[in-house]
Structure formats: structure tokens, C-alpha cells
Amino acid sequence: MKLPKRSGGYEIRGDLHDLISLALVLAIGAFFGWVTNKTILPDYQWESYMFGAVVWTVILFFTPAIDMFVIYPRQNYSLALEDPFRRKPVLDTDKKLTGPQPTKTMRVIIGPRVAGKLPWQGIVQGKVIHMVRAINIGGNLECQTEEGIKVFVKWLIYLTAIAREDCVMNLIRNDEQAVKGEFEAKAKGFILRFVKTLSYDDLFFVAGDDHDDNEQTMPLPSGQVKLREKFRNLFGGPDILSDIEVHNGVYSGEPLIEGITPHPDYMAAVQAKAIAEKHREAIDAYTVGTPEKPGMHRDVAANLAASDRGKPMPANYYNLEGMKKGARFWIGAGNQRG
Numbered sequence: 222m223k224l225p226k227r228s229g230g231y232e233i234r235g236d237l238h239d240l241i242s243l244a245l246v247l248a249i250g251a252f253f254g255w256v257t258n259k260t261i262l263p264d265y266q267w268e269s270y271m272f273g274a275v276v277w278t279v280i281l282f283f284t285p286a287i288d289m290f291v292i293y294p295r296q297n298y299s300l301a302l303e304d305p306f307r308r309k310p311v312l313d314t315d316k317k318l319t320g321p322q323p324t325k326t327m328r329v330i331i332g333p334r335v336a337g338k339l340p341w342q343g344i345v346q347g348k349v350i351h352m353v354r355a356i357n358i359g360g361n362l363e364c365q366t367e368e369g370i371k372v373f374v375k376w377l378i379y380l381t382a383i384a385r386e387d388c389v390m391n392l393i394r395n396d397e398q399a400v401k402g403e404f405e406a407k408a409k410g411f412i413l414r415f416v417k418t419l420s421y422d423d424l425f426f427v428a429g430d431d432h433d434d435n436e437q438t439m440p441l442p443s444g445q446v447k448l449r450e451k452f453r454n455l456f457g458g459p460d461i462l463s464d465i466e467v468h469n470g471v472y473s474g475e476p477l478i479e480g481i482t483p484h485p486d487y488m489a490a491v492q493a494k495a496i497a498e499k500h501r502e503a504i505d506a507y508t509v510g511t512p513e514k515p516g517m518h519r520d521v522a523a524n525l526a527a528s529d530r531g532k533p534m535p536a537n538y539y540n541l542e543g544m545k546k547g548a549r550f551w552i553g554a555g556n557q558r559g
Contacts (some may be wrong), residue, residue, distance in 0.1 A: 242290050242337025247288055248550025250277040289340040294332030299353045301327040301345040301393045302338055327393065329386045348393045355379040357404050364416040371484035372424060374412050376452065378404060380471040400469045409477065420442040424481055447480045
């Protein structure tokens with residue numbers, strides 16, 4: 222993967238910043254020595270510069286003055302310095318200069334590191350990045366199989382900062398909600414499209430050829446295996462930085478499909494159909510008779526079948542749930558044979 226080129230504009234590199242900061246500190250120390258020599262110790266030039274250096278060292282390390290020349294981000298943190306005196310030109314889609322950015326030029330420092338800074342450079346407020354803190358996105362997404370059956374897919378992605386200056390710069394310049402939204406949109410879109418290509422059986426039933434009797438655990442259905450593998454490599458896989466990751470400055474690692482479950486409404490319909498089928502089979506069994514022993518009246522058989530399920534029903538009606546959900550058919554006095 223090729224990294225995007227910088228958009229142009231002169232930048233002072235980090236090591237040069239350190240040298241300039243060090244030179245500025247030494248120059249101020251020398252100035253203190255010169256002032257001391259000219260005012261207090263005119264006859265002691267070497268001693269004057271030593272005294273000035275000591276005074277400047279005390280001021281530097283025992284007052285906030287040190288923060289004007291040195292910055293020290295701690296372990297696992299990074300930050301950005303902004304320079305109010307320089308603007309950085311950018312390129313539009315036609316590769317033409319469009320003028321300075323509305324934001325000041327920034328410089329990224331990844332800790333732990335002692336870095337030099339210029340007195341007029343300040344830390345970008347609210348943009349100190351914790352490099353190991355993960356932002357998780359995910360949820361329970363309602364999808365449809367190729368038959369139109371609703372299922373829920375639970376997914377999860379952990380986003381962490383990439384410890385590289387260009388990537389940290391992108392993360393600092395992007396809003397956290399916008400970063401999360403971009404990854405979430407791509408993940409949801411992929412899951413919806415991929416599940417639509419699979420059947421319900423692909424997601425919830427294991428083919429006989431896929432099952433090994435020697436295995437201790439039940440294998441996943443082929444559809445779930447394919448979905449998990451494709452989703453794991455949605456952003457290029459754990460060993461590759463994709464363009465979307467570099468652009469947003471975060472690493473997605475291994476996106477995870479935590480589980481796939483049928484929609485409760487579909488499961489209720491399946492259960493109702495199974496109960497109705499058992500009910501119908503029981504009624505048929507009770508009503509079948511022989512010349513020596515006639516079968517039961519259908520109303521009595523329906524009531525007995527319902528009682529066997531723990532739900533007694535009045536003898537004057539029975540429920541055909543499997544034929545038409547919730548439809549109850551009246552058995553009147555004039556229809557004694559059902």
C-alpha cells in the first residue's frame with residue numbers, strides 16, 4: 222500500500238525543531254552571561270557567563286519557562302503542536318494550490334520522547350491521543366436472508382490509534398464521531414449485502430459432509446464461516462493497513478462477528494407451526510377408528526389433543542394454527558361430524 226503524499230508546504234522536521242530549541246536555550250543563557258558581564262562583573266568575563274548560565278538554568282527548571290522550549294509526552298500518548306505563524310497550502314482534486322488551510326500547521330510528537338519546541342508553538346487543546354485506548358463500535362444488526370427471513374447479526378470492531386506520525390496527524394484532524402461513523406457505515410453495508418446472498422439454511426444448519434464425528438464441538442454452518450472470514454478481512458486483514466485506516470489514523474485489527482440469531486418473530490412462527498402440526502396429527506390419530514371401535518368425534522379429539530399440550534380447549538371449537546395463524550373455526554350443533 223502506498224501512503225498518500227504530503228499536501229505540500231514547508232515543514233521543519235522534528236529533529237531540526239530539537240536543534241533550534243536547544244540553540245535558542247543556549248543563546249538565552251549566553252545573553253544572561255553577557256548582561257552579567259556588562260553590569261555586575263565587568264572584570265570577570267568567564268565567571269560572568271558561568272553565573273548567567275546558572276541563573277538561566279534555575280529559571281528554566283524551576284519555573285514554567287521550561288515548557289516554552291521542551292515538551293515531554295508520556296508513554297502511550299501523542300499530541301500535536303500548532304504554529305500560529307505558518308499556514309500549510311493544500312491541493313484540491315485538480316492538483317492545484319487552493320491556498321492555506323483554515324487550521325494552523327501542526328506537528329505530531331509520539332511519546333515517550335523529550336522534544337524541543339519553539340516558545341510560540343502550543344499544544345492543540347483536546348487533541349492529546351491515548352495510543353492504546355480502544356474505541357469499540359458494533360451492535361446487533363437486523364438483516365434479511367435471500368428468502369427474506371429476518372436475522373440478527375452481532376458485530377464488533379475495536380479501533381486503536383496507529384503509532385505513526387502521518388496517521389496520528391489524520392486522527393487529530395478528524396472528528397471521533399466521523400471516524401466511527403465511516404467504519405460503522407462500511408461494516409453495516411457489508412453485513413447487509415453479504416447476508417442477503419445466503420439462505421437461512423446456510424446460516425443455521427450444518428451439512429452432513431461438514432460434520433466430523435470425531436470433533437468435540439459442533440462446527441459452524443458454512444454461511445457463518447464465510448461471513449466471519451470475509452468480515453475479518455473487511456479492511457485488509459490484521460497485517461495490512463488499508464486506505465481508510467490510514468486516512469482516519471486508526472487500526473481496526475480483526476473485525477469480529479460475535480453471533481447470528483434468528484429474529485424472534487420468525488422463531489415464534491416456526492414454533493406455532495410445529496405445535497399446530499402436532500395438534501393436527503393428534504386429532505387425526507384420535508378420530509381414526511375401526512368397525513369394532515369407532516373413532517372419537519372430532520370435537521372431542523380436538524379438545525383431548527389440546528389438553529395433552531396442557532391447554533384445555535372448549536369442546537365447541539378447535540384451532541387450526543398451522544393453516545391460518547390465529548383463525549378460529551366455530552363448530553356448531555349442525556356440524557357434528559366436523
